[in-house]
Each structure stands twice: as C-alpha cells, then as structure tokens.
Amino acid sequence: MNPSDELRLIEDFNNGNEQAYNQLVVRYQEKIYWIVRRLIPDHDEANDVTQNVFIKAYHSLKSFKGDSSFYTWIYRIAVNLSLNELRKKKIRRTFSIDDEAHQLRSLDAHPLEQLEHDERTKQIQKAIERLPDKQKKVFLLRYYEELPYEEIAKILHTSVGGLKANYFHAVRKIGEYLKHEQ
Amino acid sequence: MNNNTYDELLIDYAEGTLPTERRKEIEALLASSPAFRSELVALQLAFQTLQNVPQEEVPPHFFNQILPGVRRKLAEGKTASFWTIPRLFVPMIRPITTLLVVAAVAGLYRSLEPEETVSPLYSVVRSVEQKDIVSLIDQSSTIVSISSESIFDGALDMDSFGIDLARYNSESDILAFVEESDLDNVVETMIKKELQ
Numbered sequence: 001m002n003p004s005d006e007l008r009l010i011e012d013f014n015n016g017n018e019q020a021y022n023q024l025v026v027r028y029q030e031k032i033y034w035i036v037r038r039l040i041p042d043h044d045e046a047n048d049v050t051q052n053v054f055i056k057a058y059h060s061l062k063s064f065k066g067d068s069s070f071y072t073w074i075y076r077i078a079v080n081l082s083l084n085e086l087r088k089k090k091i092r093r094t095f096s097i098d099d100e101a102h103q104l105r106s107l108d109a110h111p112l113e114q115l116e117h118d119e120r121t122k123q124i125q126k127a128i129e130r131l132p133d134k135q136k137k138v139f140l141l142r143y144y145e146e147l148p149y150e151e152i153a154k155i156l157h158t159s160v161g162g163l164k165a166n167y168f169h170a171v172r173k174i175g176e177y178l179k180h181e182q
Numbered sequence: 183m184n185n186n187t188y189d190e191l192l193i194d195y196a197e198g199t200l201p202t203e204r205r206k207e208i209e210a211l212l213a214s215s216p217a218f219r220s221e222l223v224a225l226q227l228a229f230q231t232l233q234n235v236p237q238e239e240v241p242p243h244f245f246n247q248i249l250p251g252v253r254r255k256l257a258e259g260k261t262a263s264f265w266t267i268p269r270l271f272v273p274m275i276r277p278i279t280t281l282l283v284v285a286a287v288a289g290l291y292r293s294l295e296p297e298e299t300v301s302p303l304y305s306v307v308r309s310v311e312q313k314d315i316v317s318l319i320d321q322s323s324t325i326v327s328i329s330s331e332s333i334f335d336g337a338l339d340m341d342s343f344g345i346d347l348a349r350y351n352s353e354s355d356i357l358a359f360v361e362e363s364d365l366d367n368v369v370e371t372m373i374k375k376e377l378q
Binding site: 022025026029030033037043047050051052054055058121124143161164165167168169171172174175176178179 | 256
C-alpha cells in the first residue's frame with residue numbers, strides 16, 4: 001500500500017466508509033502489535049494496548065492532516081500509549097501485589113524451556129524499559145523496525161547525528177544490562 | 183571530532199554502513215586507541231547478545247483477532263455509560279468523598295457564621311504595622327492596658343485606647359474625633375496617616 005492509497009483510505013473513512021478503516025487496521029496491526037510488545041512484555045496486555053491504539057486512531061483520524069505518513073502518525077500513538085501503560089503499571093504495582101501472585105501462578109503452568117525463554121525476553125524488555133524515552137524510541141525503530149535513520153529522524157523530529165548517538169548509547173546500555181543479568 | 187561523532191561513526195561501523203573512506207579512518211583509530219577498540223567490542227557484544235534472544239511468539243491466528251477486538255471495543259464504547267470510572271481511580275473514591283463532605287460542612291458552617299461587625303476606626307488601627315504599635319506602647323501614656331502579646335496574638339482590644347469604637351462609622355467622624363480629643367500625638371499621627 002503506497003502513501004496515496006493510505007490517504008485515499010483515510011479520506012474514505014472520514015466520509016463514512018468503515019471498511020476503509022478496517023483495511024488500515026489489517027495493514028498495520030502486526031507492525032503495531034510488535035512495537036507495543038517490545039515495550040509491554042505480556043501478550044494479553046500488548047494485545048489490549050494494540051487495540052486501544054487503533055481505537056484512538058479511529059477517533060483521531062479526522063485530525064490527520066497528512067503532514068507525515070500514516071505509519072509515522074500511528075507509530076507515535078502506539079509508543080505513547082505503551083509508555084503510558086508502563087507508567088500506569090508502575091503505579092498499580094506500588095498499590096498491589098496481584099502482579100507477583102499472577103507471575104507465580106504463571107510459573108506453575110509453564111514448562112522449563114518456556115520459562116527460560118520468558119525470562120530472557122523479560123530481561124530484554126526490562127533493559128529497554130530502563131532506557132530514557134528518546135533512546136527507547138530510537139532503539140525500537142532502528143533495531144526492531146530496521147527503519148533508515150532518515151525515516152526515524154522524520155518520525156522523532158530530530159537530527160540523524162543525534163539519533164545515531166542515541167542508538168549507540170541505547171545498545172551499549174542494553175548490552176551492559178544483559179551482561180550484568182547473565 | 184567530539185564524543186557524539188565517535189558514537190555515530192562506531193554505530194555505522196558496527197552496522198557495516200560506513201563508507202570505505204570513513205571505515206579506513208575508523209580502523210586506523212581502532213588500531214591506535216585501546217579505549218576506542220573496547221567501545222567497539224562492547225557494542226558488538228551488545229548486538230550479539232540481542233541477536234541470541236529467541237523470537238517471541240504469538241498464539242496461532244492471533245492477528246486475525248485484532249480487528250474483531252477493536253470493533254467490539256468501539257461498539258462497547260458507543261454504549262458505555264458516561265459515569266464509568268476508570269479502575270485506577272476506584273480506590274480513591276472513599277477518601278475523595280470524605281474530603282468533599284468535610285469541605286461542604288466547613289463551607290456551610292462558614293456561611294452560617296454571623297459576620298463580625300467592625301468599626302472603621304478599628305480597621306484603621308488594626309492595619310497599622312505591628313512594630314508601630316509596639317513603639318506606641320513604649321511611648322504613650324494614653325494606652326493603659328495593651329500588651330505586645332495581645333497584638334501578636336491578634337487580640338488587640340481597642341478599648342485599651344480609651345476609644346468607644348461603636349460611635350464612629352465614617353472617616354470624617356474619626357477625623358473629627360481625633361481633632362477634638364486629647365489623644366496621644368503618636369496615636370493621632372498614626373490614625374491620620376492611615377486615613378490618607
């Protein structure tokens with residue numbers, strides 16, 4: 001789907017064609033899910049946030065002016081909602097021990113290999129979570145999405161040089177964290 | 183070159199995207215600087231560690247369920263009550279309600295409390311700086327029973343000045359009284375100054 005097709009779909013949706021919105025969701029659901037999942041380790045929670053990203057897009061598409069690509073626009077929504085969810089989770093953890101109880105129940109239900117896999121994934125996600133917001137965004141876009149720096153610069157409104165420096169520090173910090181946790 | 187430039191070049195070098203000329207430049211630097219070399223090794227190790235992480239999985243046919251999920255939520259959103267309270271705020275309902283009740287009771291009490299009737303002269307003297315009144319106490323023979331504690335406690339009794347406050351309700355009345363009375367000069371000056 002090229003940018004003009006996307007703009008046509010958005011226009012169709014804004015004129016009342018719900019099918020056009022469905023096409024946009026199907027086109028981007030997988031990409032958005034993985035962006036969210038890199039930040040939110042739990043599949044069910046990531047699914048919930050992914051759906052909320054598209055719901056927010058549904059209500060905000062009328063304000064989409066086409067200054068950036070649709071992907072850039074919805075990517076920002078996805079990262080912001082994920083970071084908000086992470087912050088809310090931190091607050092909830094302060095008030096409740098339910099999360100820990102849930103984790104213990106999960107341990108009982110999983111085989112050993114799955115546990116190791118989950119543990120490794122959690123370590124990566126913890127390492128990403130500890131990064132400053134800017135480095136987090138750059139890392140996700142560069143490492144997982146493999147976007148060119150020029151594209152990331154457009155999404156984050158920053159210079160390519162600054163991005164590379166951010167990416168360098170993000171990778172170093174994640175590497176150090178993982179080395180320390182091993 | 184500053185540190186940021188080195189970071190940018192190392193990232194490009196590690197990702198293999200550096201043009202040949204710059205690559206040679208970096209390789210020369212790597213050969214001559216152990217610190218620079220260890221930065222590169224750390225970066226390469228970080229990439230290696232990340233690559234060893236197994237790919238996460240999702241349940242089969244998961245991506246076929248996102249759109250129906252979104253549609254269901256949108257439909258629910260259209261029928262959801264305006265008064266639905268987010269779960270995060272539920273534990274705060276009781277303390278907030280208590281605070282609101284206390285504030286309402288306090289507001290009601292204040293609204294029913296009779297307003298204090300204050301004579302204009304009383305207001306004038308009360309607005310005088312406390313240090314001036316203390317100085318007045320030290321100098322004046324008119325004031326017989328005032329104490330600095332009563333001033334600082336806000337319990338200044340105007341009877342101490344020998345003035346019947348209830349008689350005066352306007353500035354001109356006060357000025358006439360000041361002119362006619364045998365007030366201490368300090369009190370007279372203070373009152374006139376405040377009325378200017």
